Amino acid sequence: MKTKRLLKSLPRPVHIYFEKENIYTEDADSELMITIVGSIAQEESINIGNSIAWGKRSQAKRGIIKVGTANYGYRIGEKHRWLIDEEEAKVVRRIYADIQDGKIIRKS
Numbered sequence: 001m002k003t004k005r006l007l008k009s010l011p012r013p014v015h016i017y018f019e020k021e022n023i024y025t026e027d028a029d030s031e032l033m034i035t036i037v038g039s040i041a042q043e044e045s046i047n048i049g050n051s052i053a054w055g056k057r058s059q060a061k062r063g064i065i066k067v068g069t070a071n072y073g074y075r076i077g078e079k080h081r082w083l084i085d086e087e088e089a090k091v092v093r094r095i096y097a098d099i100q101d102g103k104i105i106r107k108s
Contacts, residue, residue: 001034004030004031004034007025018034021033023037059080063081065082070085072092073089074089
């Protein structure tokens with residue numbers, strides 16, 4: 001809307017035609033229409049984001065994680081399931097045990 005108002009305020013106003021929505025900013029009701037279309041688009045975007053997040057959570061609950069690389073201590077097995085990498089897991093377990101024993105990791 002800021003851009004639309006800026007273009008309209010120029011010495012030689014510039015108007016925009018939104019072909020898909022059939023909105024022409026020179027029309028009196030264009031601001032209302034753009035606001036409505038923008039609100040609908042924002043709601044669709046939120047719904048899509050929620051659907052994607054739900055899908056990822058659902059897959060994670062079933063042990064399916066679709067990422068490029070696994071976290072340290074894991075490897076990606078068949079069907080994108082995370083499996084423990086025993087060699088790396090030894091290091092992770094040692095770090096957690098050291099922390100539980102009160103040992104602190106310090107920068108030198």
